[in-house]
Amino acid sequence: MPEITKEFAALPLEHAYRHKLADDGRESATHQFVLPQYGIAGFYYPTVRANGHAKGRLHLFGPAFEAPIEEEVELMVPPDMDFDDWRFGPLLMAVREPFKTIDLGWVGDRIQFEGQWKAIHPPYAFSSHPKGNPPYYGDDRTEQHGIIQGNLRVDGRDYPLNDFMIRDHSWGPRVWGLNQHYKWIHATTPSVSVHFFEMMSFGKVETRGYLYKDGVMRHVASVDYDIDFDADMMHDRFRVTVTDTDGRSVFVDCKAFAKYQLDLDPVVLLNESVVIVTIDGEEGTGWCEFCWNRDYLKFATPYVQRFAW
Secondary structure, three states: OOOOOHHHHOOOHHHHOOOOOOOOEEEEEEEEEEEOOOOEEEEEEEEEEOOOEEEEEEEEEOOOOOOOEEEEEEEEOOOOOOHHHEEEOOEEEEEEEOOOEEEEEEEOOOEEEEEEEEEOOOOEEHHHOOOOOOHHHOOEEEEEEEEEEEEEEEOOEEEEEEEEEEEEEEEEEOOHHHOOEEEEEEEEOOOEEEEEEEEEEOOEEEEEEEEEEOOEEEEEEEEEEEEEEOOOOOEEEEEEEEEEOOOOEEEEEEEEEEEEEEOOOOOEEEEEEEEEEEEOOEEEEEEEEEEEEHHHHHHHHHHHHHHOO
16 A cells, blocks of 8 residues: 555554444444445444444345345454454454455354455544544544445355455544534445535534545545435535645545445434435445434424525
């Protein structure tokens, strides 16, 4: 991987592994499947609490399936088990080289998966931003794009993998409901990677993220977007111009091929649109997650086709 500025290269290697958490802490490392050629999207999602209560999820959805396939496991893990060999139930996650190479696996009833994820650029840590990470949403988090190579088997059918995969690793407190709304956006092509996380809480808007292009990573300075919703207030299309702190801009056009509503918290719902993207004419894939307060979403949905433009 090309070298980048010290601002983004200084993350200690221990942050690739499990953290010691405060009592209200939570750590997660989600990996997103984006496979439009198969009509499949999904996520592989290990989490662990400060007390050792761990969960593993592998959810798949999209036009390839009549209904989502959701496999999960939860149990207590020992305090000395780390991400170099994170193994319980059907799940394996093993950091082989910090921030560069990770082995992933799942052996479930309907889903079997094995693969190796390799980063295509260094991690973007929210702590590298002058304002850091919003503290109600973790002590820190890293976002990174990579390639997953391996095989996904569903109900006995094999889907060979050599595709972009998003990785999101976060640790610390997480109070979902303090977000009135957020947008968690990823887009990757062979030559460009874009991520931004726009959070709306306590009457303020906070934006973090990066543009990685020509071997150079910079913070996102501004985003300007348009959204097309369906009748259920799921986002069908998301068009955004992303400008970084060097003044570089890219135009990202996202079109959903799979949608899913993720229920993880009693206060908010997460609307997931998994997308085919074009960045300045180059094709790739991505993910657009919108977090909504449940009451607002219920109230606004009947109005979306009349007033949302």
